[in-house]
Each structure stands twice: as C-alpha cells, then as structure tokens.
Amino acid sequence: MVKKQSIFIYGKAALVVLTVLISGIAGCQTPQSETKTGESTQPNVVLFYVDDLGWKDLSSYGSEFYQTPNVDKLAAEGIAFTNAYAACNVCSPSRASLMTGKYPARINVTDWITGWKFPYAKLNVPDWTMYLDTAHYTLAEAFRDEGYTTAHIGKWHLGEEEVFWPENQGFDINVGGWKKGSPNRNKNKGFNGYFPPFGNPRLEDKPGDNYLTDRLAQEACRFLENTGDSPFYLNLWFYSVHTPLQAEKAKIEKYKSLVDSSYYQQNPVYAAMVEHMDLAIGKVVEKLKSEDLFENTIILFTSDNGGLLGNKKRSVTNNYPLREGKGHSYEGGVRVPFIVYAPSLDEKNKKCDVPVITPDIYPTLLDLCNIPIRKDLTGEIDGKSLRTLLHNPEGSFSREAVYWHYPHYHIQGATPHSAIRKGDYKLIHFYENDSFELYNLIEDIGETNNVIDEEVSIAAQMKMDLEEWIENVDAQMPTVNNEYNPQKRNKH
Numbered sequence: 001m002v003k004k005q006s007i008f009i010y011g012k013a014a015l016v017v018l019t020v021l022i023s024g025i026a027g028c029q030t031p032q033s034e035t036k037t038g039e040s041t042q043p044n045v046v047l048f049y050v051d052d053l054g055w056k057d058l059s060s061y062g063s064e065f066y067q068t069p070n071v072d073k074l075a076a077e078g079i080a081f082t083n084a085y086a087a088c089n090v091c092s093p094s095r096a097s098l099m100t101g102k103y104p105a106r107i108n109v110t111d112w113i114t115g116w117k118f119p120y121a122k123l124n125v126p127d128w129t130m131y132l133d134t135a136h137y138t139l140a141e142a143f144r145d146e147g148y149t150t151a152h153i154g155k156w157h158l159g160e161e162e163v164f165w166p167e168n169q170g171f172d173i174n175v176g177g178w179k180k181g182s183p184n185r186n187k188n189k190g191f192n193g194y195f196p197p198f199g200n201p202r203l204e205d206k207p208g209d210n211y212l213t214d215r216l217a218q219e220a221c222r223f224l225e226n227t228g229d230s231p232f233y234l235n236l237w238f239y240s241v242h243t244p245l246q247a248e249k250a251k252i253e254k255y256k257s258l259v260d261s262s263y264y265q266q267n268p269v270y271a272a273m274v275e276h277m278d279l280a281i282g283k284v285v286e287k288l289k290s291e292d293l294f295e296n297t298i299i300l301f302t303s304d305n306g307g308l309l310g311n312k313k314r315s316v317t318n319n320y321p322l323r324e325g326k327g328h329s330y331e332g333g334v335r336v337p338f339i340v341y342a343p344s345l346d347e348k349n350k351k352c353d354v355p356v357i358t359p360d361i362y363p364t365l366l367d368l369c370n371i372p373i374r375k376d377l378t379g380e381i382d383g384k385s386l387r388t389l390l391h392n393p394e395g396s397f398s399r400e401a402v403y404w405h406y407p408h409y410h411i412q413g414a415t416p417h418s419a420i421r422k423g424d425y426k427l428i429h430f431y432e433n434d435s436f437e438l439y440n441l442i443e444d445i446g447e448t449n450n451v452i453d454e455e456v457s458i459a460a461q462m463k464m465d466l467e468e469w470i471e472n473v474d475a476q477m478p479t480v481n482n483e484y485n486p487q488k489r490n491k492h
Contacts, residue, residue, distance in 0.1 A: 042231040043342070043369050044297040045143070046288070047361070048281055049098070049237040051091060051155055051181075052326055054307020054319045055335040056265070057241075057274060065258065065265040066274045070282030074301060075339045076349045079390055084338030085421070086305045087358035089329050089406055089414065091181055092157050094304040094358050095237075099138045099158070099169065101362030101373075101381035105405035105475035107136065112181060113157060116492035118409040120485040122432050123416055125408045126476035131159030132169060137377035139362050140170030143233040146371050149173075151223050154216050154237035157181035165202070171235075175219045176203040182242045183212055194239070194246040194273075211248060213240045213273075217280035221287040231369075236284060240277045243308070245316065247272030264318040295343050298368050300361060303336040309412065323447040327412030329404045329419045329428060330447050342368055345390055352393035355421055357402045359383030364390075382473075401462075403469050407431070407478045411492065416478040420466045425455070427462040431478050436463065 056062050060072040060080060087097035090112040093104030104110050108129040117125060132138075140150045152166035156177030159165065166174035184191040184199035191199030196209040209215055220236045247269055255268035255275075265271070281301070288294040309325035309332070310316035319325050319332035326333055338356060360383040363373055367385040375381075384399055401422035409415055416431040424442040429435075438452040438459050452459050470477075 042147070043344075044227075044231050044293060045148075045233045045365055045369065046284065046297055046299045047233075047235050047237075047365070048284075048299065048301040049095075049154075049235065050277060050301075050303045051237075051239055051242040052305060052308050053241055053274075053277075053303035053337065054317050054325065054332070055322060055337060056319055057307055057317060058337050061337050063265060065255070065260075065263045066271050068274060068278040070278045070285065071301060071337075071339065074281075074285070074299060074341050078299070078339055078341030078345060078348060079350050079352055079393055081338040081340075081352045081354070081356050083353055083355040084302065084336055085334045085355065085357045085402060085404075086303065086336050088404065089305050089327055089333035090410065091242075091304045095156070095158055096132045097358045098361050099132060099140070100136045101139070101359045101378065101383040102136075103359060103382045103403060103405070103473055105403075105470070106380075106382065106473040107133070108476060109158075110405060110476070111408045113159065113179075116409065116411070118489070118492045120481070120483055120488035120491055121409050121415075122481060122484050122489065123478035124481040125416065125478055128408075128476070131161070131164040134164065134168055137374060138170045139365065140166070140233065140235075142170075142362075142366055142371060142374065142378075143369075144170050144172065145374075146369075147231065149227060149230045149232045150234075151175070151232065152177045152235040152237070153219050153223070154235070155181065155239045155242075156237070166235075173223065174202055175223075176200055176216060177237070178202050183239050183244065183246075185244055193244045211276060213238060213276040213280050217283045220284045224284070224287045224291050224293060227291075227293070233365075236280075238277055238280070241270060241273045241317075243316070245269040245273065245314075247276060251275055264320040267315055267317060270317055297343070298365065299339075299341040300365065301337065301339040302358075302361070304358075306331075306333040306335060321446045324414075325412065327410035327414045329406060329414070329417060331426075331441070331445060333414075334404060340364075340386070340390055342390065344368075347391065347393055350393045352389050354389055354393075354397045355399075355402050356386055356389075357383075360386055401465060401469075403466070405470065405473070405475045407476060409492070418466055418470060418475070420462055420469070422462055422465060425458055425462065427459060427466060429463070429466060438462070 058068045060075040086094045088094045092112045093109050096109040110128045113130045144150045150171045151173035152171040153175045160179045166177040183193040185193040194212040197205045251272035255271040307317040322332035323330040324332040363383045363385040367387045404419040407416045419428040428437045437450045439447045
C-alpha cells in the first residue's frame with residue numbers, strides 16, 4: 001500500500017509543495033499508468049470552476065461580446081449542457097455541494113461565508129454552517145484514496161479557519177485556496193486585488209507576477225509538469241470573474257473598441273476578465289497536450305452561480321434572456337455553463353438539454369474514473385452520475401427534479417425562498433408573504449409569465465414535492481423577526 005504525505009514549504013518564492021510517496025511494499029503500484037502516454041484505467045481529472053460566470057458569458061453559449069475561443073473549443077470537443085444549474089445562487093454553498101455531492105440544504109451551507117444577517121428584515125435567517133465540515137468525505141479524499149495526486153489551485157471560500165482549507169480536505173497541494181471569496185483588495189496593506197501583491201497566504205508573490213488569473217494558470221501548468229506517473233485530480237478554481245472588476249489595460253481597450261449598442265453585454269472590463277480566464281484555460285489545455293496528458297484527461301468546466309448584474313451605478317454583465325442574476329434563484333442566478341470533455345465520449349460537439357446540477361459533479365467524475373462511491377463514508381448523496389448522458393446526450397435520465405433552498409436575503413434583492421424544477425416547470429416559494437410563482441421554462445425562459453393560477457394541478461404536485469424534499473434534507477427555515485423594521489430592512 002502507498003502512503004502519501006504532503007509537505008508545505010513557505011518562503012520568499014512561490015509556494016513549493018513536495019509530495020512524498022512512501023512505498024510500504026517494494027514494487028507495489030497504485031492503479032495508474034506506468035507512463036504519461038501509456039494505457040491507463042485511471043483517467044486524470046481537471047475541474048475548471050469559474051466564479052460568477054453567467055450562462056450567457058461564453059461565445060458558445062450565445063455571447064456576442066465576450067471572446068472565449070478556448071472554452072468554446074472544449075465545448076466543440078465535448079458535451080455542452082444547456083439546462084445546467086449551480087446548486088445555489090451564491091458561491092460557498094455551490095462549492096460545498098460540489099465537494100460533497102450533496103445539496104447545500106442537506107449540509108446546512110446555505111449562504112456565502114460569512115454572509116449577511118439583515119437584522120431588521122421581515123424574517124430571521126437561520127444560522128448556517130460557515131465552513132465545509134471536515135467530517136464530510138470530499139471528492140478530493142475519494143480520489144486520493146484511489147491513488148490520485150490531488151491539487152487545489154485558486155479560490156476555496158469554505159471556511160475562515162485553516163483547518164477547513166484544502167490541505168485539510170483531501171488535497172495534497174493547495175495553492176491560493178484560503179478563506180476569502182474574492183481577491184484580497186486592502187489598500188491599507190497594499191494589496192491590489194487581481195494585481196500583485198496578492199496578499200494571499202497560500203500564494204506567495206513572485207517576481208514577474210502580473211495578473212492573478214495568469215498566475216494561477218502558471219501554477220496549474222507547473223503542477224502538470226511534475227505529475228510523474230500518478231493519475232491526478234486538479235481543481236483550478238478561478239477567482240475571476242468575481243469583483244473587483246480589474247483587467248490589463250490593453251485588454252480593456254480592446255473591448256472598448258468592440259462595444260456595440262446592440263449588445264446586451266457591454267462592460268469592457270468584465271469582457272477583458274472573461275478573456276483572461278479563457279486564455280488561462282487555453283494555457284492549461286496546451287500544457288496537458290505538451291505533457292502527453294490530454295488524451296487521458298477528463299475536463300469539466302462550469303460556474304458556481306449565475307452572472308452578477310451589479311447595480312444602477314455599475315453594470316457587471318447581462319444574463320438576457322434570463323431573469324435576474326447572482327443572489328436570485330430565477331434562471332439568471334442559477335443557470336450556468338457546464339461543459340464536459342472526456343476522451344472516451346462517443347459523441348462530441350453535442351448539446352444536452354437535460355437539467356443537471358452541481359452535486360452531479362461528484363458521482364460523475366468518480367464514475368468516469370471507474371471509482372465506486374463509498375457510501376459508508378459519504379452517507380446519502382444527492383448528485384447523479386451523468387455518464388449515460390455523456391455517451392447519449394439525447395437519452396433518458398432518471399431524475400424527477402432539482403431543488404434550491406436559500407433561506408436568506410441578498411443585497412441583489414433576493415428574499416428567503418426555495419425552488420424546484422421538474423420537467424418543463426419551475427416553482428418558487430417565497431417565504432416573506434408565503435407566495436408561489438410557477439413558470440414554464442420551455443415557453444418562458446425569461447420567467448415573465450407566472451402561470452400559478454392556470455396550471456393548478458402541476459403547481460399542487462410541485463408544492464408537495466418541494467415540501468417533501470425540504471423535510472428530507474432537514475432544511476433550516478427562516479422565522480418571524482420581532483425586530484422587523486421596514487425603514488431599516490435593507491441594513492445588513
């Protein structure tokens with residue numbers, strides 16, 4: 001049996017991680033290929049996770065303004081899901097869901113960490129777990145227990161204390177993952193967001209640093225150069241395109257010259273940030289190819305929630321034709337790009353219209369790597385493997401519905417609610433006034449026509465399904481706030 005230890009060394013240069021393999025039995029091999037180009041029953045995995053990227057923020061998903069040729073090429077070589085959803089309308093819950101295969105409500109990570117309480121709102125929001133409990137058997141632990149080298153590079157945002165950071169959640173390597181959910185921008189300490197110095201205790205500044213997204217791609221490439229013969233699971237979780245809105249001046253000027261009044265998306269800084277992200281992915285894919293790893297690597301690309309609209313003073317992106325954006329469980333807040341590339345796929349350059357959701361990533365990646373789910377360690381998981389859809393995008397898929405639970409307020413205007421999508425329909429239950437909205441997403445993707453009064457039987461069944469799910473996952477609910485003050489309700 002092979003025992004693996006990770007040694008973290010911090011110095012003036014970049015973080016150096018030494019992975020020491022101590023073989024307990026001479027000649028014992030883990031289940032991996034003998035060489036990078038050799039036959040292997042254990043594929044590698046790269047998971048690109050983008051922060052706040054909206055459903056319409058890729059060229060291949062319909063953007064006329066943003067340029068994403070590298071991600072588009074992945075879509076052309078794989079399967080693009082058109083009805084893919086984030087597990088939550090904000091970041092931390094979706095990330096916890098991905099790492100556990102469970103709905104955020106089941107693990108009680110239902111808002112971003114550390115969130116807002118809105119003490120004078122109409123409802124009291126319930127306490128939520130502000131970390132990914134190390135008792136959960138994470139996706140990284142599942143891979144590591146099968147002989148994979150596991151690396152996390154980039155945003156984490158799943159706990160304030162170090163005990164909850166990637167190196168304590170199954171990752172041999174952690175570069176850049178800590179408590180913060182956005183680049184560190186503290187002018188008093190000289191930290192400047194996407195530009196150095198980065199002020200990140202897991203990403204020490206290096207001479208020549210220029211832009212955070214580029215640096216993370218460099219770290220991913222460095223990891224790929226040193227994988228040896230071990231199969232690997234690599235998270236590259238970008239901080240982009242989360243605020244602050246910052247990008248290289250040349251790229252900003254490029255998009256200023258391309259703005260067209262007919263485009264729904266018109267922010268040149270955000271466009272430049274999207275391009276930085278796309279170029280970073282291109283660099284990593286090229287490194288996979290140059291290291292003879294690409295043909296044995298599964299790649300999954302998605303986002304943690306919908307695109308941020310911004311406010312009256314500053315527009316960020318535009319999710320049209322979807323309604324609203326980050327913070328809401330209308331389509332603009334939860335529908336996201338979702339692309340899977342795998343060398344074994346029978347179908348390529350295909351679209352799949354079946355609804356899928358973040359917790360599906362956990363069982364899907366394990367299934368594609370022929371790794372069984374350890375139910376004795378995971379307990380009940382909510383995700384379903386998408387393997388059959390990847391081989392037959394137009395085939396059937398045995399799932400009744402997908403769900404959301406957000407018993408919180410958000411500065412983008414959302415109030416506590418839960419939601420269910422079942423077939424063509426989506427039902428949202430708002431708790432402040434105990435009201436319901438029902439939309440036929442096939443006929444009304446923009447959720448403009450509430451058919452709750454017309455589709456009585458469908459609404460009744462979906463209400464029952466939602467209530468049953470809430471009970472099943474033991475979701476915590478908001479309560480009446482005796483301190484409610486209409487004049488101060490938006491104070492957070």
